[in-house]
Amino acid sequence: MNRRRREYARYYHLVAELRLDRDRHLNYFRMNAEQMIGGQLTRQTTNYRQSIEPKQRLAVTLRFLGTGESFTSLAFQYRLGISTVAESVHMTCQAIEQQMMASQFPRPTEDMWRAMASTFWEKWNFPNCLGAIDGKHVTIVSPAHSGSLFFNYKKTFSIVLLALADADYRFTFVQVGDFGRAKGLSVPADFPLPGSGVQGPMPYTMVGDSAFPLKTYLMRPFPGNRIPQWRQMFNYRLSRARMVVECAFGILSSRWRVLHTRINVKPENADSRVTAACILHNYLTNPSENQRWVEEAEERGEVLPPVRNMGGNRGCREAYDVREKLCTFFCSIEGSVSWQDNMV
DSSP states (O other), rough: GGGGHHOOOOGGTHHHHHHOOHHHHHHSSSSSGGGGGOOOOOOOOOOOOOOHHHHHHHHHHHHHHHHOOHHHHHHHHOOOOOOHHHHHHHHHHHHHHHHHHHHHHHOOOOHHHHHHHHHHHHOOOTTTTTEEEEEEEBOOOTTOTOOOOOOOOTTSEEEEEEEEEETTSSSEEEEESSSSOOOOOOOOOOBOOTTTTTTBBBBBBOOOTTSOOOOOTOOOOOOSSOOOHHHHHHHHHHHHHHHHHHHHHEEEHHOOOGGSBOSSHHHHHHHHHHHHHHHHHHHOOHHHHHHHHHHHHHHTTTTOBBOOOOSSOOOOOHHHHHHHHHHHHHHHHTOOSSSSGGGG
């Protein structure tokens, strides 16, 4: 059956026809024909076996990432061996990571951080913000002999995707499989808030939800529902800025629906699939198309489970001071004159 691949396999018929129709090609592969990329995917042709061409390996991989179909299903559709499909997906994801990681996740400089913070202020009205951070669970099939290592509060097995997103829904950093640490990132020195020097120089920070600890470089909301108005104002501003990363995850999982399935590969191979999806997310992100992808994610109602308790609730004194100064700043630009009465 596989020897008649060129006569009947989808790649030589359906995929060839899809190249003539931009919209249908997008629906099938989750990316346009002109955006499809190559990689180090070539294998040697021998007297006994014709090698699979790189474009076909790429097509199989994109279909896997775009739908989460099993290797068995893809093997029948493309008239390939199951092991060939698995190898193609593995090779292509590795090639994407090796060839595109540096270009899609460049190491930020101080000037780049300042530009990101400026864009965050212009679009989401949160000053000195380096990005929005969040973590999500990506479900996998239970690894053999892993015990409770990958077991989460949803009573499923998963790996963790931790990401920092900029104001345009692009990922600045991703960490797959564990949390890791990010040090020496050339973050600029403290800088006064826009149009105000009352608070003095303020540190650049990330914004996250209540799962994260309060740090001078990471702001989280005030806890509780019955809080003073001036703290509610801070929570509103932070929540508005933090939704950027939620939307980024929505776009990511709406395009690459394998993230909504139980990925049936070893954890280390699942890491490369998720990393490749994040790289392609940055490669394909177009501000003019972001809203369409966000709306599609909302219509489907599919969300990745959040990660809980990524840090303690207590922060240092300096972190509390930074949050209080941001509250003062937000109240001043809102034109409120009564917020001091609510501080009692």
